[in-house]
Amino acid sequence: MTTLVKIHRKGQMTLPTRLRSLAGISEGDLVEAAFQRGKIVLTPKLVIDRSGFPTADEEYTPAQRRIIDARLAKSDDDITHGRIYGPFNTAEEMSASVEANIRKLRAVKKRVKPAR
Numbered sequence: 001m002t003t004l005v006k007i008h009r010k011g012q013m014t015l016p017t018r019l020r021s022l023a024g025i026s027e028g029d030l031v032e033a034a035f036q037r038g039k040i041v042l043t044p045k046l047v048i049d050r051s052g053f054p055t056a057d058e059e060y061t062p063a064q065r066r067i068i069d070a071r072l073a074k075s076d077d078d079i080t081h082g083r084i085y086g087p088f089n090t091a092e093e094m095s096a097s098v099e100a101n102i103r104k105l106r107a108v109k110k111r112v113k114p115a116r
Contacts, residue, residue, distance in 0.1 A: 015042075 001022065005013045015025070025031060025044050032043045060068065078084060085101075088094040 001018065003016050003019065005015065007013050015023075020026065023042075023044055030045045030047060032045050034041045034043070085097055086094065088097065
């Protein structure tokens with residue numbers, strides 16, 4: 001479907017209802033505007049709900065900050081004590097390492113039988 005759209009003051013325009021419906025665009029939606037090969041292309045964009053995460057102008061709550069700091073301290077301790085894997089040059093190397101560690105854990109689990 002093609003239609004003529006008039007550009008108003010400040011570059012504003014109205015997309016006809018039929019075009020908005022075909023594109024799945026409704027009031028308040030975001031669209032990306034790009035200039036490609038001599039044409040203006042509008043692409044609908046989905047907004048990801050990031051509730052629970054602070055926005056750029058917000059701070060973490062004290063409880064969130066404590067959790068983050070504790071996890072960072074644990075990861076620092078793991079690195080300090082050599083409890084790390086890698087680096088890997090390929091995904092296959094990483095996968096092989098994960099599988100080898102799973103085999104080791106299963107072998108240890110078989111040797112240790114729980115008391116009844």
